[in-house]
Amino acid sequence: MTNAPAKISIGDKTVEAPVRSGTIGPDVVDIRKLYGQTGAFTFDPGFMSTAACESGLTYIDGDEGILLHRGYPIGQLAEQSSFLEVCYLLLNGELPSKGELDTFTRTITRHTMVHEQLSTFYRGFRRDAHPMAIMCGVVGALSAFYHDSTDIADPEQRRIASHRLIAKMPTIAAMAYKYSVGQPFVYPDNKLSYTGNFLKMTFGVPAEEYVVHPAIEAAMDRIFILHADHEQNASTSTVRLAGSSGANPFACIAAGIACLWGPAHGGANEAALNMLREIGTPDRIPHYIARAKDKNDPFRLMGFGHRVYKNYDPRATVMQQTLREVFDALKLKDPVFDVALQLEEMALNDPYFIEKKLFPNVDFYSGVILSAIGFPTEMFTVLFALARTVGWVAQWNEMISDPEQKIGRPRQLYTGPVQRDYVAIDKR
Numbered sequence: 001m002t003n004a005p006a007k008i009s010i011g012d013k014t015v016e017a018p019v020r021s022g023t024i025g026p027d028v029v030d031i032r033k034l035y036g037q038t039g040a041f042t043f044d045p046g047f048m049s050t051a052a053c054e055s056g057l058t059y060i061d062g063d064e065g066i067l068l069h070r071g072y073p074i075g076q077l078a079e080q081s082s083f084l085e086v087c088y089l090l091l092n093g094e095l096p097s098k099g100e101l102d103t104f105t106r107t108i109t110r111h112t113m114v115h116e117q118l119s120t121f122y123r124g125f126r127r128d129a130h131p132m133a134i135m136c137g138v139v140g141a142l143s144a145f146y147h148d149s150t151d152i153a154d155p156e157q158r159r160i161a162s163h164r165l166i167a168k169m170p171t172i173a174a175m176a177y178k179y180s181v182g183q184p185f186v187y188p189d190n191k192l193s194y195t196g197n198f199l200k201m202t203f204g205v206p207a208e209e210y211v212v213h214p215a216i217e218a219a220m221d222r223i224f225i226l227h228a229d230h231e232q233n234a235s236t237s238t239v240r241l242a243g244s245s246g247a248n249p250f251a252c253i254a255a256g257i258a259c260l261w262g263p264a265h266g267g268a269n270e271a272a273l274n275m276l277r278e279i280g281t282p283d284r285i286p287h288y289i290a291r292a293k294d295k296n297d298p299f300r301l302m303g304f305g306h307r308v309y310k311n312y313d314p315r316a317t318v319m320q321q322t323l324r325e326v327f328d329a330l331k332l333k334d335p336v337f338d339v340a341l342q343l344e345e346m347a348l349n350d351p352y353f354i355e356k357k358l359f360p361n362v363d364f365y366s367g368v369i370l371s372a373i374g375f376p377t378e379m380f381t382v383l384f385a386l387a388r389t390v391g392w393v394a395q396w397n398e399m400i401s402d403p404e405q406k407i408g409r410p411r412q413l414y415t416g417p418v419q420r421d422y423v424a425i426d427k428r
């Protein structure tokens with residue numbers, strides 16, 4: 001069934017704009033010809049009502065708390081799949097057969113090493129550099145090392161670049177960590193799983209054998225799945241915009257990393273963990289809830305609320321379960337765990353949070369888990385970047401293959417001075 005077009009009236013002109021439907025989700029009004037027909041632009045800073053592209057990768061229904069990758073619910077993927085299988089799914093559109101997954105795993109595993117000269121880049125950074133600063137620099141530098149996969153018009157080169165990025169990101173992230181703590185870089189060990197290998201490169205040292213803890217490996221793999229893609233968020237849109245000019249994939253992913261670093265995007269889990277530590281004990285929770293509700297206090301419950309989810313973030317459900325598993329496996333007793341659970345329960349039963357539809361988001365529990373595993377807070381966003389790389393490259397590939405793709409070029413509402421004549425310096 002075709003939709004009735006939208007009618008847009010501006011002054012004495014009325015034009016019709018096609019209304020397009022996706023497979024699920026809101027319809028979109030296609031206003032691409034609006035400027036040509038009326039001379040007017042639309043104004044939507046922050047993209048509150050604007051779909052910037054067509055995509056078949058990820059679907060979010062924020063009211064219902066649904067997140068689907070290629071149609072599969074995130075809960076099912078987190079429970080039953082593996083990170084590399086989700087990577088295959090995002091890149092190729094379908095779940096792999098056993099043979100396809102084996103081949104994909106072998107391919108990714110073969111690309112885990114980085115060019116030896118890349119390690120000299122690290123030595124140029126200060127030891128106390130933020131690991132995200134290092135990630136921006138080193139990932140951007142990959143285009144100087146892998147010239148044979150920078151021709152974006154060649155699908156085979158795009159495929160190789162995608163595999164290289166997914167495979168090398170754990171190595172690059174672990175090296176950033178090792179550099180910051182002054183320990184030697186640990187080479188990849190291809191006997192291990194993708195996630196086990198990352199844990200070894202991060203926490204292993206050459207002097208001792210490193211044994212991957214299966215519960216930690218499983219938890220980490222699940223955390224990677226939960227962060228693999230999230231539709232057209234700020235960093236993904238950055239990757240698409242950078243890629244729309246024909247920039248090479250390594251440069252585009254470096255742009256995505258730079259955007260993710262911002263505290264409003266990838267940095268909230270650190271803030272949530274700090275808040276839980278500051279609360280300290282369950283008896284102090286009511287005081288913090290009262291502060292969050294007080295209009296005169298800027299304090300907000302970190303890890304609560306989301307621009308898109310107006311229901312429980314489905315990723316937070318899995319995170320809570322993962323938190324329990326990690327604490328059980330490591331036999332940890334940390335008051336932060338009880339504070340988190342009780343804070344969630346109290347907030348969910350409080351009319352303020354119910355009315356405003358404020359639920360825990362993915363960041364509420366992830367900082368507690370990552371800290372329990374042993375990661376310092378500066379590494380949290382790096383882990384996010386590692387996992388999100390597959391989403392970025394899948395979205396970038398989708399964009400390049402789209403026959404309607406154009407360079408991204410937003411317009412503006414100009415509010416500066418109107419034309420005026422230059423005044424010589426002695427007359428000003």
Ligand code: ACO
Nearest residue numbers: 264265268292300301302303304305306307356358361363
């Ligand atoms: N604690 C207390 N009150 C809150 C919270 C919170 N965490 N979040 C929103 N509110 C209130 C606001 O004060 C506002 O109240 P009002 O209508 O009376 O003014 C109302 O709920 C709506 O809030 P907005 O900020 O307008 O909602 P928006 O969709 O713009 O913000 C955001 C979403 C930024 C995530 C917000 O909920 C927030 O600041 N949360 C805490 C930070 C956080 O956890 N960020 C991680 C997001 S997930 C991610 O990026 C991966």
